[in-house]
Amino acid sequence: MRIYLKDVKNNEKVKIYIKKADDYLDEIGYTEHGFRHVGITADLAFKILKKTGFPKREVELAAIAGWMHDMGNFLGRENHPQNGAILAMRVLEEMDGDMNEIAAVGEAIANHEEPSGIATNPITAAVVLADKADVHRSRVRNSNPATFDIHDRVNFAVVKSSIFVDQEKKEISLNLNIDIKICQVMEFFEIFLTRMVMCRKAASVLDCEFRLEVNKTKLS
Template sequence: MGLLTLEEIKKNKIFDTFIEMADRNFKTLGYKEHGRRHAEHTAKVTSQILSALSFSPEEVEIGKIAGYLHDIGNAFSKRFHEEQGAVFVLRNFVKMGYVDEGIRIAKIIGQHEKRDKVPQDPVLAAVIFGDKSDVSRNRVRKKDFKKFDEHDRVNYACTDTKILISNKSKEISLYLTVDTNIATAFEYFQIFLSRFKFLKMAAETLFLKFSLFINEGKIL
């Protein structure tokens, strides 16, 4: 079998069907967007990081696939979605004849929310960046500003997200553009503190220093 690619995986409709199902579940619960847009964002950033760090094309594709499928378990339930997603993906990959790739991707999916420990796999670390960097206005579903909780508000306040990797200074920087009329940089930092700590650990796994900029000002 040749190189397994995300494009190949997308041909099997079962994955997109379950990603859509996961997003529908979240919509019913009033949670932010977790559908194909979030899957594409995660795959794109994962690929950007691994390519910039000169990982092999095989590793980049594994990262893209794991990034794309990381939240598929939400089709079953939010709680334990990592484990449920891992089992679902492994089963389907085995059925398709991709046993080794299935095991590797299932492991990454199963660990993508483990905020209490430094990720061991650099591809997992890149997926964590793809996933946790996705804070944006587009993900908030509520239309009525008065009904926003503080998470909706800080997500809505973020109008642009950018990741830059410098191989020279061994740095990975997350740039957020935040509308401070909606949420202050401090509120933003407060709400997402555990997320930023997680990103710092993921950066360590990639042998990079993590920097955070809000409206061009260096926060971390």
């Protein structure tokens, strides 16, 4: 049977896995990876594939993968993409999903993170771009700026983040507004360079160029 995002959102196991994953990351000092983040990732993955002209079913599968992509974190941060893919495929099998579609979702989840992840199809590419686009101060849980690590500081410095698909120019642009009093642009690149390289490769799978704009200055 065909499974839709609304079905996955209502699945009790998925709800538990996402909450457990976010609770675990909270305990070890990571930024927010809960329902806010997976919701944004699912929504952006949906929009990216829709605007680049892919079939409705692939668009829906990208949204499903986006919703489920981080739930393997409670089994350990290092291998969370692969662990999450296994969990997701088991849940979707229990929901009597189509095996080809289940495999596509699993592949996207398993390959969404650098340095090991490789986007080789549109669903994975959309999830990669959507996930990396969610850089924002609202993800920072630490309430004391004096104790920010570099990830906290970079995320907190981003006051606005948006991704724009120009189908005519075949460009996917990530536009960030950064408070340079909190984080310099070079510091941003210190931790995000590998992510931006991954975004460029993902965009190429969608036959697009990836552009990064920081404070209205084009950097790529």
